[in-house]
Amino acid sequence: MIHYWCTICQSARAVAKTKTNDASVWKDGFLFVGNHLALDFLNTRPVQDGEAVELLPDFAALLRWFQTAGLLSPRDVAGLKRHWGQSVEARRTIEAIRGLRESLRKEILTWEDGGTPQYSTIDELNRLMTAYPMSTRLKTNGKELSAELHFEPQCPGDLFAPVAHAAAMLLASADRNRVRKCDQCMLHFVDTSKKGTRRWCSMQLCGNRLKVAAYAARRRSASVER
Numbered sequence: 001m002i003h004y005w006c007t008i009c010q011s012a013r014a015v016a017k018t019k020t021n022d023a024s025v026w027k028d029g030f031l032f033v034g035n036h037l038a039l040d041f042l043n044t045r046p047v048q049d050g051e052a053v054e055l056l057p058d059f060a061a062l063l064r065w066f067q068t069a070g071l072l073s074p075r076d077v078a079g080l081k082r083h084w085g086q087s088v089e090a091r092r093t094i095e096a097i098r099g100l101r102e103s104l105r106k107e108i109l110t111w112e113d114g115g116t117p118q119y120s121t122i123d124e125l126n127r128l129m130t131a132y133p134m135s136t137r138l139k140t141n142g143k144e145l146s147a148e149l150h151f152e153p154q155c156p157g158d159l160f161a162p163v164a165h166a167a168a169m170l171l172a173s174a175d176r177n178r179v180r181k182c183d184q185c186m187l188h189f190v191d192t193s194k195k196g197t198r199r200w201c202s203m204q205l206c207g208n209r210l211k212v213a214a215y216a217a218r219r220r221s222a223s224v225e226r
């Protein structure tokens, strides 16, 4: 059983919690630079040295990503692996979830540019959210009440629940002026900076590379002028 905060409903708290830390840009072999679950999911296929790298090659990797994202406990992962690890359902789920990721990638790029997602994608997200719904639980600390999303997967298909929900929330509720693709690579993020001028996925991955290139270009033009 696991609980997690809806990043949309609890944006201020979640943003503070998930704010990009360049020093730890890779976490257990995954990237969490998106400031949004849907974008972190999209970012499981980054490009390194000009080649796309699949970070979700199999069901075990998918479970690891869910655990690193804080969606599953180690115990949940062990249970799902034990019951479903070698199953046809697990294989189908990993293939289907990667397919969803790639159609979302196209839609999110269009949406970031002011376009509208295709009806077929909206239908698909609605189908997934109906088949694999997230539930809401009311919680109290003795003083205040809060509502949180609840996710308790019993079978591989249930893993669609938080992914489909996060994608729907992104498209419906996020400020698209603040959602963009890195200038230099294919990673996406929600810009939570004060000025709203974040251009790259992270300083460590693309920012430094760009600064070094700009510095080299300035040096070159300075030596030409001399």
Ligand SMILES: [Zn+2]
Pocket: 182, 183, 184, 185, 186, 187, 200, 201, 202, 205, 206
């Ligand atoms: Zn980048």
